[in-house]
Amino acid sequence: MTMNYSIDPSAATLLPLAKKEGIATVWDRHKAMQPQCGFGQLGVCCRICWKGPCRIDPFGDGPQRGICGADADTIVARNVIRMIASGTAAHSEHGRHVALAMLGVAEGKLPDYTIRDEEKLRAVAAKLGLDTTGKDLHDIAGEVALVTLGDFQNQDHDKPCRWIASTLTEKRLERLAGLHALPHNIDAMVTQILARTHVGCDADATNLIVGGIKGALADFDGMCLATELSDILFGTPQPTVTAANLGVLKEDAVNIAVHGHNPLLSEVVCDVAVLMEEEARRAGAGGGINIVGVCCTGNEVMVRHGIPLAANYLSQELALITGAVDAMVVDVQCIMPSVSEIGACFHTEIITTMDDNKIPGATHVPFREPTAAENARQIVTLAIDAFRRRNPQRVVIPDAKQTAVVGFGAEAIVGALGALNADDPLKPLIDSIANGNIRGIALFAGCNNTQTTQDSSFVTMAKKLARNNVLLLATGCGAGAFAKHGLMTQEATLEYAGDSLKAVLTAVGTEAGLGGPLPLVLHMGSCVDNSRAVAVAVAVANRLGVDLDQLPLVASAPEAMSEKAVAIGTWSVALGIPTHVGTMPQITGSPAVTKLLTETAKELLGGYFMVELDPDKAADRLLAVIDERRRGLGI
Amino acid sequence: MKKLLRENAIIFSDPEKCLGCHSCELSCAVAHGGGDLHAAAVQGQTLRPRNRVVAAGGVTMPVQCRQCEDAPCAFACPTGSILQEEGRVAIREKNCVGCKVCVMVCPFGAISVKAEADPPTDGRTNRGVARKCDLCAHTGREVPACIEACPTKALSLVDLEEFRQSLLEARVAELAQSHRYLIQRKVKP
Ligand code: SF4
Ligand code: SF4
Ligand code: SF4
Secondary structure (H helix, E strand, O other): OHHHHEOOHHHHHHHHHHHHHOOOOHHHHHHHOOOOOHHHHHOOEEOOOOOOOEEOOOOOOOOOEOOOOOEHHHHHHHHHHHHHHHHHHHHHHHHHHHHHHHHHHHOOOOOOOOOOOHHHHHHHHHHOOOOOOOOOHHHHHHHHHHHHHHOOOOOOOOOOOHHHHOOOOHHHHHHHHHOOOOOOOHHHHHHHHHHHOOOOOOOOHHHHHHHHHHHHHHHHHHHHHHHHHHHHHHOOOOOEEEEEOHHHOOOOOEEEEEEEOOHHHHHHHHHHHHHOHHHHHHOOOOOOEEEEEEHHHHHHHHHHHOOOEEEOHHHHHHHHHOOOOOEEEEOOOOOOOHHHHHHHOOOOEEEEOEOOEOOOOOEEOOOOHHHHHHHHHHHHHHHHHHHHHOOHHHOOOOOOOEEEEEOOOHHHHHHHHHOOOOOOOHHHHHHHHHOOOOOEEEEEOOOOOOOOOEOHHHHHHHHHHHHOOEEEEEEHHHHHHHHHOOOOOHHHHHHHOOHHHHHHHHHHHHHOOOOOOOOOEEEEEOHHHHHHHHHHHHHHHHHHOOOHHHOOEEEEEOOOOOHHHHHHHHHHHHOOOOEEEOOOOOOOOOHHHHHHHHHHHHHHHOOOEEEOOOHHHHHHHHHHHHHHHHHHHOO | OOOOOOOOOEEEEOOOOOOOOOHHHHHHHHHHHOOOHHHHHHOOOOOOOOOEEEEEOOEEEEEOOOOOOOOHHHHHOOOOOEEEEOOEEEEOHHHOOOOOHHHHHOOOOOOEEEOOOOOOOOOOOOOOEEEOOOOOOOOOOOOOHHHHHOOOOOEEEEOHHHHHHHHHHHHHHHHHHHHHHHHHOOOOO
């Protein structure tokens, strides 16, 4: 029974326990929700005005238009691009937050933060076209922050956002400009989508989708800047060895789970925890303080500091059911509101930190950057207090723990390759692709979804692609899945990689001083860090003088669920990358929108969506696309 | 051995619970289309529900065939296509000529006469046949699709023997209650 829910071994231990204790989990709620509304699944239900809700009969017998006259195509297109707007808003609020923090650091107003990667700051300034000669670090940081914030403010419609303009290939920029799809201002894109989908506005499905694509590219812009500025403030990921799954919780330590997405607070919590070890020991925790990650906050601290990852999206509740988490500190995005209810079944403090993300039943510690360390101290103190209330009898930490070698940002990958060829680091990669040792590259991203057995599609697809010599990159909860299932190890490379891929990974890993191959799947970071994969792809494309839609590069979100995933998938398509989705998207009620995204997009953008729920078949389709691209390049 | 004579089962709709979401119609159409929702939508199939959600007099509820014991439709059908079969009123669709007499005599408006899909006429036939709720017989389901789909559990398949039994029990319980009350008050019933 349990195994239909998840292939995660910790679920097998903890779900029966939850059942025994009468604690409902996400899977129980999924079951109670069945069957789900067909109109919603098809995307043909409109609630955009109060004449509604309206729903279109997908089979032609009943109403074909909403009360205002909108048909299925209009309604589906509006619904899906509203999801893009929300995803874009989520990522770029995160980005704005980091950019403002950087400005604060530059102005000397945030004593708890510093610039940890000076080299990256200079590189970013140069990339953005800023003249930095003779300027001191804080001035440069200030300029970078202001230029970045300009991407939220620019009112000149003909001037694209600075980050996107300095990130993509020339050809891609021209192509997107030709479609009027280059965003000039992130906020404006979100607003524009909401404006054009208001009752009585844009009704042309194609025009709506192009507007959505533009919004999704604004999402890409927001992700790029969030990732790069976070690296400057908190350090650029470098390969480190750590561990994943719930076995990383410690019975004798104060366990603090940091959950959500934004590193601004979690980083400081990590810093402060080190200083409060003694206090924890005085409270009886011989093991001191153990910070573990959940979801993308987890990925952020994992790739930067090697902090172990306890859970990805669908197992966040399981972390609490261990009875060993003393505090779960959450910020924004992908936090199930159920955590406070489950926390209340135990001694666990659920601590919200952002004023615009509260959960009933949780303790709220308002987090402010100028007082970050103080806030973090408050949080750790709450965790230590909770530890004192912990009932050792109820602690069940599953014996599930896998080693994970993580931290392969663009710099780390180029760095590892540089060990083979210092003058031209990309050459070994390009040569391997050209001679077929690496058949192609696949980026795995995105969520977990109760419609798929947790992690299973990720693992099935990765094993099949690796056997066929596809180089695998991963971010977000997909990366979490691979880490938990031991696919980010050298052993996994030896076991699952095809012969030629194994040879390449071994050559690079050995040269880079890892004493063996690179891990089978390279962990690039959180979901906001998908831009890292694009950075590598753009470098390769530029080096070859081709555009992104010619590279044997594919993306996949086999267990996607969030609006952010819709935005990411859409920009991925817009950048020319064939993108697989393993969840049925809520668009099939409109043949026009379905065709637009899965077929017409190919002509317009080079990238397109592929929907395939069966992971085995999905892997075959991705291989076919990779081969088609290879033929196109004549290799 | 003589078979136990049972009344035909019916689908009961509770107007107190129905929200008018049309999920029952959608699931009925899909169940009789033989495929799944997304495939049917993507392939642009025309599927027809055999129930209809009706709002009138301040209530909303789906209406479907009552599986009448002395069915006027069966009585009126000139080709003998409608008959009693395994606890329900069945239509032999291949014998139906689409004359709509059944539509005219059904007191509930439960029958529609249309082609399943939207094929062009071939000059001779519109391919319309009479259709109505068949309690999802021959769809391979254990529970009729509409019942499964209703998010508020407004629908149920009623076995009349059981239904009557619980009605009787409820009535008796009520009587017993008032009896006790009257005795307490020393009132002679
Ligand atoms: S916008 Fe049109 S389709 Fe949507 S709810 Fe209003 S009337 Fe209905
Ligand atoms: S599914 Fe249930 S609530 Fe919805 S219309 Fe049908 S009976 Fe009413
Ligand atoms: S179709 Fe109408 S007349 Fe025929 S059995 Fe059903 S309710 Fe009775």
